Amino acid sequence: MHLYQNQPLKIYNSLSGEKETFTSLHLGAVGMYVCGPTVYSNVHLGNCRTFISFDLVYRYLKHLGYKVRYVRNITDVGHIEDDADEGEDKIAKKARLEKLEPMEIVQQYSVDFHQILELFNNLPPGIEPTATGHIIEQIETIKKIIDNGFGYEVNGSVYFDVVKYNKDHNYGILSKRNLDDMLSNSRELSGQEEKRNPADFALWKKAEPEHIMRWPSPWGDGFPGWHLECTAMSTKYLGNHFDIHGGGMDLKFPHHECEIAQNEAATGHSPVNYWMHANMLTLNGKKMSKSTGNNILPREIFTGNNSVLSKAFAPSVARFFMLQAHYRSVLDFSNDAIVAAEKGYNRLMEAISSTSEITANAKSTLDIAAWKQLCYDAMNDDFNSPILIAQLFEGVRYINLLKDGKETLTAADIELLSKTLNSFVFDVLGLRNEQAEENNNEKLEGVVNMLIAMRNEARANKDFALSDQIRNRLTALGIELKDTKEGTTFTVN
Template sequence: MLYNQNQLKIYNSISGKKEDFTPIHSGKIGMYVCGPTVYNFVHLGNCRTFISFDLVFRYLKHLGYQVRYVRNITDVGHIVDDADAGEDKIAQKARLEQIEPMEVAQKYTVNFHQILKQFNNLEPSIEPTATGHIIEQIQVIQKIIDNGYGYEVNGSVYFDIEKFDQTYDYGVLSGRNIEDMIANTRELDGQSDKRNPLDFALWKKAEAEHIMRWPSPWGDGFPGWHLECTAMSTKYLGDHFDIHGGGMDLKFPHHECEIAQNEASCGNTPVNYWMHANMLTLNGKKMSKSTGNNILPQELFSGENTILSKAYHPAVVRFFILQAHYRSILDFSDDAIQASEKGFQRLMEAIDNAANLPVSSHSNFNVQEWKQKCYDAMNDDFNSPILIAHLFDAVKAINLIQDGKESITQNDKEVLTATLNAFVFDVLGLFNEDVNTDSNDKLENVVNILINMRNEARANKDFALSDLIRNQLAAIGIELKDGKEGTTFTL
């Protein structure tokens, strides 16, 4: 049963505005997200995209939809800006490591899965590979040729942009003008076969030294980068489906070309809602391996890096990422994630305390209104930072109820705890297993020693020392609370 107390709105990149979400088939949703190119370790920016769409997947499931989530693995192809020039990165990596290209793909696919598992991402419904769908890609190419929008030259097949634009609109997603694009397209090696420098490859002839190759009606070769997503999305979701997602960097040319390929082969636009996650920066600058301004998730989890002051648990990193809206640029820094770690610990502590709250005959905290605000936030284009702000409203209420300054009824307490658990664990996908367990145990022991010293100082009427301990702990974010059963602390 769907939760329909409020209308879900999604920002549609193709219209540039938020739109009411209506699935093509009632109660069922088809969603495709462009997966990784498995030639290297998955980086944190990629992880942000996949965590963002894991949030979307989780919330749609939470609402009661049956979601088929398809996320591909790119394990073949020339993966550069125009998808036509340069060397296949998987084949290039295979030469460097002196192994087979599919060993490269397997190695980094395993790494991708391990990292996303650590981030507590749900597995997609289907995870197809490009190499496993060569036949389907050849079939799409043949349809495009038969419909007059593709042409073969010397064993390669290209998409005819100018011919396509006479009937359809190339640039509908990115808002680019075809005349301007043609004027600004630089001549690249290997483009002399094209009718127009803007035309992109559907199939590339494999030269003698090219390792990854397949037979086709046009000779031995390999598919173009853009083609794989068209072939796999339509195979598993149909020619017309609900949601297509990916990183902002894929909007042009990759997603623009996907739209063109689908319209050229099937005659209809493929997707109702296009969603794009924004980039992740590091210390205010673009992440880059060449400049060293880069960090891999595993380096972040282990603390083995020169950028951050300590290791951070995957749950804390996930929480940090979800504190920003998926469409906004997020800057990753040591100070920012330290603050997130403290917030995460406060949230988890409040959830633990919620189950043991004392109950009363009336409530000060309007639980139903708060619950609706949580849904309103997520219904507003999956606005996780606003949702988290509302969750901390509940944290504040829990602390006040625990201190006896506010009250809650048994029924409201049950609604509060159920809603908290649903949004924190099911929707946001957070988890509280072994997060800084060793560090927390040691910290707790140290703080308890200081509490005992403070108690002794108070007994001896040494209030200067007592205040000094309290104030210095407060300065580093540790708050002491004196109660009837003794002194406790919170981070």
């Protein structure tokens, strides 16, 4: 029996504004799409919080036994600045400023994005499609929207007719906005004269002569609208109707609202059962902003090379800090907060490492099975990681009582306590025991250096059979030796 069959999960659905019992469209399988980064700069710490939040969701669904198809896109057609329909493409602007090809910018910051998320111990998604790799699918989606009467072409650009759509649908269903209010509050922007209504948004934009990123289409050379890419890619890999769509709170409007409208206009029904939104991260009580200097990059946290924090902090400590707040809550990042998080993280790791010191007894005075269920109850309540962490510290308290001889457990209950802690801390929360890994690396380095010394001695004695045997055995274990004039070094593959 899979865990999901007896662990009912509730998810807060932004569409209904309520927690709903999760039921997947296909038994035992979940389709989840999360809006990925626009790769024109180093990944923002606030974005990392969003991706860590959905990594938690992904890990817990897998833990429950679901087969999860997790799709997270890369936006490598830089959508327009301020997410409007006019202005300069973010990636093209960065390329112009740095005198590089747009795809050099895309590659540079895609690599950075993946490196940072790997340091945070995020699991990679099952599919990571790019916007530029799905231009044909986007053009086909536009054709459907036009054929169904909700899109119109003007001077080589195609726009979505929001007012016409709203007659039989609800544009604003997700963000709880009223179209009449949106129309009356619309700003006068250049290029608005092409649109039938100020609220209409671009499905395809005509490329001006100087625009580098451009593709042929039935309406002339141009590039797709930002909202369109996620509609095309989510439905390609998850179907016209799927389980979960996630992203940051800032994407609820207009991006996700437009996605719902595009899907309904193209296919006739709403695409997603559960819309999930992660809240923002502030820094010292204020919005993070490069322009004001109230900003810190993930790598600056790990190296300590910043003016915000008192020292460097390990990626798992930063991850633990973020998971101490519920994903739907605003979280404030500060030196004091991450220092406190580091103390809690260290306590947790020390307790897990010391479970082997507990002596078994013939009877149990603690109800470990009930405590284990409380851990599940926390995660089943809309992935409530702070409540889970509070329960894990209750487990730490048990360990300390047991070590002090104030409580007793049978061998079976000690194993259950240890397995539950390890499972939730490492598999679900996705933390690493950084200190233990560092100690293991030091031990590995010591052993390999000892073998290198033995190999050098064998070579000096012309015992090449032993020398080759040591090299070959290490290679088989994924450890490559490199002989140079300065000596022998090694790398672990």
